[in-house]
Amino acid sequence: MNQNEFVQIITPFKDKLFRLAKRMLVSTEEAEDATQEVLVRLWNKNSALEQYNSVEALAMTMTKNYCLDQLKSKRATNLQIVHNNYQDKQASVETQIEHQNTLQWAEKLMNDLPEQQRLILQLREIEEYEFSEIAQVLEMNETAVRVALSRARKTLREQIEKTHNYGTQVS
Amino acid sequence: MELKLVEQLLEKYFQGETTIAEEKQLKAYFSSNDVVPHLVKYQSLFGYFETQKGTQFEQKLPLQPRKQSTVKWIGIAASFVVLFGLATFYFYPSEPKHEDLGTYDNPEEAFAATQKALLMVSEQVNIGMESVVYLEEYEKTKKTIFK
Numbered sequence: 001m002n003q004n005e006f007v008q009i010i011t012p013f014k015d016k017l018f019r020l021a022k023r024m025l026v027s028t029e030e031a032e033d034a035t036q037e038v039l040v041r042l043w044n045k046n047s048a049l050e051q052y053n054s055v056e057a058l059a060m061t062m063t064k065n066y067c068l069d070q071l072k073s074k075r076a077t078n079l080q081i082v083h084n085n086y087q088d089k090q091a092s093v094e095t096q097i098e099h100q101n102t103l104q105w106a107e108k109l110m111n112d113l114p115e116q117q118r119l120i121l122q123l124r125e126i127e128e129y130e131f132s133e134i135a136q137v138l139e140m141n142e143t144a145v146r147v148a149l150s151r152a153r154k155t156l157r158e159q160i161e162k163t164h165n166y167g168t169q170v171s
Numbered sequence: 172m173e174l175k176l177v178e179q180l181l182e183k184y185f186q187g188e189t190t191i192a193e194e195k196q197l198k199a200y201f202s203s204n205d206v207v208p209h210l211v212k213y214q215s216l217f218g219y220f221e222t223q224k225g226t227q228f229e230q231k232l233p234l235q236p237r238k239q240s241t242v243k244w245i246g247i248a249a250s251f252v253v254l255f256g257l258a259t260f261y262f263y264p265s266e267p268k269h270e271d272l273g274t275y276d277n278p279e280e281a282f283a284a285t286q287k288a289l290l291m292v293s294e295q296v297n298i299g300m301e302s303v304v305y306l307e308e309y310e311k312t313k314k315t316i317f318k
Contacts, residue, residue, distance in 0.1 A: 003234055018228035032230045043234050106219035125220040128191050150187030156216060157185055164212040 001050075006043055013056040014039065016127050017063045023122040024067035026111060034070060038062045060137040064119060071115065109159045117152035124149055172200050174207055181213070 001009075017038055022031035042049065042059055052058045110121060119138060123129040135142045180197050183189045189197070200206070201217035275281035 006234070007232075015227045019223065019226050022226065032228070035228050036230055036232065039232055040234065043232075102215035103219045103222060106215050109216075110219070125194075126223045128194070130191060146187045150185065153185050153187065157213075160212050160216060 001047060009049075009055055010039060010042065010059070013059060016056070017059055019126060020060060020063050020119070020122055021067055023111075023118055023126075024064075024115065025070060030070070034063065034066050038066055054136070057133065057136045060123075061139065064138065068115065105163075109156055112159075113152055113155060117148055117155070120145055120149050121152050172196065177207075177210070181210070 014035065018031055018035045021034040021038075022028060025031050025034060038059060041062060042055070049055055049058075110118060113121065116138070120134060123134045123137060129137070131142045131145050134145045138145065177197070177200055180189060180193055184194065184197060198217050198221060201210075201214050202221060206214055275284060
C-alpha cells in the first residue's frame, strides 16, 4: 500500500477521528496530536490493515483508546481550553452571540458527562453510527450501548430542564 | 411533523430506542423555525450536534515512506546469500580433485618423457637467464657511478 492509497482509505473518516478526539480531549491541539498519532500508527500497520473488515472501526477504537490513555496520564488534565470555532451563520451579532452561548452551553453539558457516555453520544449524535457499529468501536455489547446512550440523553434533558426552569419554579 | 409524533419520537429518543432515521427526523424538526414553545429548550441540543458535524481535521500528516520494507528486503537478500553459501559448502565439499593425467607402463618410455619434460623446463630457465645478463650490465654501470 503506498501513501496515496493510504490517504484515500483514511480520507472518509479522518475528520471523525478528530471530532472524537476533540470530544474526549476538549483542546483542539491535543485532538490534532491524537489524530496524527493514530493515523501514523495506522500507517505503520502497513499491510496488516487489509486483514480488518473495517479500517474505520479500527481507527475509531484506536482513537478512543489513545484518548483514554491521554486522559489517564496527567498530561492532559491541565490543558482544558474551551474552544468556540463554530460555523458562522451570518446572523446578527446579538443573536449570533446568544446562539453561540447556547451552543457553548450544550457543549459544556456534554463535556460534563462521563467519558463513556461522551463517546457514545459523539458516535451516535454526531457521526450517526448504528448501535452495532458503536458496540464494535467501543468493544462493548449493544444493550450496554443503548442503556448508556439513554442515560446520557436523560442527563442532558435533566440539565436542560433545570436550566430552563431556573427561577420560574418554586419548589 | 405533527406535535404528537414529535413528542412520541422525543420520548423514544430519551429511551435510546429511536433509529438513525427517526433521529434525523427529530434533528430536522428542531432545526426548523416552527418549534412549539415548550420544546424550544431542546433546540440548542440538537443544533449543537449539527454544528459539530462540520469540524474537520486540517493538519498535514507526517507520513514517512516506510523504511521498514527496505530493511526487510535487505534482510531477505542477505539471508539468501548466507543460505546459498552454506549450501555450496554442504553439497560440494572442496576435496582435492583426483585428475587422471595418464601414466607410462614402460620404464624407458617414462624416462624419455621425463627427460623431455626436464629439458623443456631448463630451456625456459635459460631464456630467463638471458635477460638477467642485462641486469649485470646495469650493476656495472651502477658501480662506476656510485663509487
